[in-house]
Amino acid sequence: xxxxxxxxxxxxxxxxxxxxxxxxxxxxxxxxxxxxxxxxxxxxxxxxxxxxxxxxxxxxxxxxxxxxxxxxxxxxxxxxxxxxxxxxxxxxxxxxxxxxxxxxxxxxxxxxxxxx
Numbered sequence: 001x002x003x004x005x006x007x008x009x010x011x012x013x014x015x016x017x018x019x020x021x022x023x024x025x026x027x028x029x030x031x032x033x034x035x036x037x038x039x040x041x042x043x044x045x046x047x048x049x050x051x052x053x054x055x056x057x058x059x060x061x062x063x064x065x066x067x068x069x070x071x072x073x074x075x076x077x078x079x080x081x082x083x084x085x086x087x088x089x090x091x092x093x094x095x096x097x098x099x100x101x102x103x104x105x106x107x108x109x110x111x112x113x114x115x116x
Contacts, residue, residue, distance in 0.1 A: 001013050001015070011070075012103070016040065016043065017043055019045050019051055020049055022051060024054050029055075029058045030058075032054065032058035033058045033062065036058065036059070036062045041068060042072065043070070044072045045072070045073050047073065047074060047076040047079070047092055048074070048107060052073060055096060056095060056096035056098050057097070060097060071098060071101050071102050072105065073092045075088045075089065075105070077110055079116070080112040080115060080116040081111075081112040082112075082115040085116040089101075089104060
């Protein structure tokens with residue numbers, strides 16, 4: 001796996017596995033489990049995908065040390081604004097159950113982006 005070193009010294013895998021449109025009916029868990037077995041170390045999810053919990057469970061169950069897996073998630077529009085963003089981030093952390101998120105993005109530039 002190749003990595004890009006960010007300006008803060010952290011590294012991000014150059015290839016990631018996205019879970020957009022994979023249902024949270026066990027399918028996301030299975031897909032992420034297989035992706036990790038295949039060597040993926042970057043998993044991309046979002047609050048709006050409604051499958052963060054299955055991503056987190058697959059990561060936790062993988063046996064791969066957490067620091068070797070890069071997780072990206074995203075804040076959805078209803079959580080824009082400063083106070084709402086704090087709650088949205090905490091909700092993502094709680095659903096993932098991985099202790100931290102490596103990269104957290106604003107899902108799209110709309111509404112109170114500066115507050116978020």
